[in-house]
Structure formats: C-alpha cells, structure tokens
Amino acid sequence: MNTYLLKQRAIKGLCYFFLILLFVICMLPIYLLLINATRASSDIVTGITLIPGTHFLTNWRTLTVDFGINIWLGVRNSLFVAFSATFLSIYFSLMTAYAINVYNFKFKRVFYGVIVTMVLVPGSLFLIGSFQYFNALGILNTFIPLIIPAIAAPGTVFFMKQYLEAALVPELIQAARIDGAGEITIFNKIALPLAAPGAFTFAIFAFVGSWNAFMGPLFFIGGNQNIHTLPLIMNRLQADAYLVDFGAIYFSMAVTLIPIIVVYAIFSKYIVAGITLGSVKE
Numbered sequence: 001m002n003t004y005l006l007k008q009r010a011i012k013g014l015c016y017f018f019l020i021l022l023f024v025i026c027m028l029p030i031y032l033l034l035i036n037a038t039r040a041s042s043d044i045v046t047g048i049t050l051i052p053g054t055h056f057l058t059n060w061r062t063l064t065v066d067f068g069i070n071i072w073l074g075v076r077n078s079l080f081v082a083f084s085a086t087f088l089s090i091y092f093s094l095m096t097a098y099a100i101n102v103y104n105f106k107f108k109r110v111f112y113g114v115i116v117t118m119v120l121v122p123g124s125l126f127l128i129g130s131f132q133y134f135n136a137l138g139i140l141n142t143f144i145p146l147i148i149p150a151i152a153a154p155g156t157v158f159f160m161k162q163y164l165e166a167a168l169v170p171e172l173i174q175a176a177r178i179d180g181a182g183e184i185t186i187f188n189k190i191a192l193p194l195a196a197p198g199a200f201t202f203a204i205f206a207f208v209g210s211w212n213a214f215m216g217p218l219f220f221i222g223g224n225q226n227i228h229t230l231p232l233i234m235n236r237l238q239a240d241a242y243l244v245d246f247g248a249i250y251f252s253m254a255v256t257l258i259p260i261i262v263v264y265a266i267f268s269k270y271i272v273a274g275i276t277l278g279s280v281k282e
Helices: 004-035 055-064 071-102 108-117 125-135 144-151 152-165 170-178 182-196 196-212 213-223 230-237 246-276
Strands: none
Touching: 004 108, 004 152, 004 246, 055 213, 055 246, 071 108, 071 144, 071 152, 071 182, 071 196, 071 230, 071 246, 108 182, 108 246, 125 144, 144 213, 152 196, 170 182, 170 213, 196 246, 213 230
16 A cells, blocks of 8 residues: 555656646746846847846837837737737637537538638638738728638637537527527527637637737738737837847837736636536536
8 A cells, every 4th residue: 555655646746747847848938038128138149047137127218219119009009909809709700600509501511611621721821812802902001901800710610619519508599599589699698608618718819829920910010000019019129130139129028928928817717617618428
C-alpha cells in the first residue's frame, strides 16, 4: 500500500512539474515583453534581462510625443472593431447553427457541406477579391469591411452546431411553440441562454482573432490613419529600419495585451463550461 501511495504521489508530482514548466514556457515571452516595455532601446538590443527597467515613462513619451502616435485612438478603434465583429460573428453563427439543428429544409446537407468546406479554405485567399468588391461598393477605409463580413464565420458555425447538438433541449422548443412564442423569441430566450457557455468560449477566440488581425485592416483601412487599429499603428513604428525604437514598440505591444488579458480573465470560466458540456451522455 505504501508503495502504491508513493507511486501515485510521484506521478502527481511529475504532472505538477510539467504543468509548472509549461506555464513558465508560455508566460516567459509575455513577461519579457512587459519587461522590455520598461527598458531603453539601447538596452534591449544588448540582451535579455528579467529585471524591470526605468524607461517606462520615457517609452511612453517617445511613442506619443516623438512618434506622434495616438495610442488611445488605436485602442478605441481596435475595441470597436473587435467587439462589433465578435458580436456579429457569434450571434449570426449561432443563429445559423440553430437553424441547421432545428429545421428541416431542402438542400440542408448541401448547405452544411458548403459551410464545412469553407472552414478548410484559408481566409487570406479572399483578400484580393474582397478588396475589389469593397472598392466597387465604395466602403474601403471605413470600419464596414472589418465588421460586416464577420457575420459569415463558417468555422464558428461548424463548432456551434456541434455544441448545440448537446445543449439544445427539443422539448423546450416545442413547449415554447405551443405557448405561442415566435421563432426569433425562442432563439433569443431559449437557445441563446442554453448555448451561452459555448458562445462565450468562441467569443474569446473571435475577439482575440479580430484584435490581433493585421492583413485585413492593412488591405481595407490602411489608407485612413484615423481608423487604424493597434496592429497597424505598431507597424507604422517599424516602417523605418534606421529609426526603430524597440522600447516604444514593446510599450505599444504591452498596451495591446491588456484588453486580451481582461477579456480572458472575465470569460475564462465559460471555457471550462463550454468544453465539459456534452462530455457525459445519457
């Protein structure tokens, strides 16, 4: 018995060791980024250190005064685009997944097959065509090309359909119909609450993807600096290879991390709920 307990403790200790090691490996780049945000550019190029520097305010002044970067404008633009695109992506993808699960209509399998096929197609293949299309509509250099296309998110539809298969209770839908509730009301008041854990889980991924997006904003709003998102602003800091200030760049990168950390901290509990739902079948 003692040998068994020792073996179990050894296995448990080994698991904790690897988990801690994995945590350190994942967090070390973020920690170094935050440390470099407090160091001078000349110090950064000399090597790596784990000790914070004293140039935090200097990097802030370099970024906002010397380079003339309105970092808060970039934060506002990125937040507006990320929250708008995330809401549209999750709401309409969930609505599409709900329709596929609940309704029977002609060519349903073909429709879903097209969605699954689109999941496998890289989004970058559509950049040139999308640019020409948006240019013909006259909506380039506006927020519209970054927000409205988020309605069509085949990857989110695919995963939300799998999620709803476990989350939806058909009896509740039938009962609501008998009580006279409309289909939109049923979706908003029954399907959405049931799918909330999965919706929040994918909302985190959608928000991070939209927040970090670079190629789309570069193509569609690159000509209007007033609506540049943070990735585009950071790219402007590196435009001149001979005038790169790494301290200011790392400071701007640190600013971009804050909203992601806040969103994840608020909604991370839903990730566990979203993953575990449906893991046990009756």
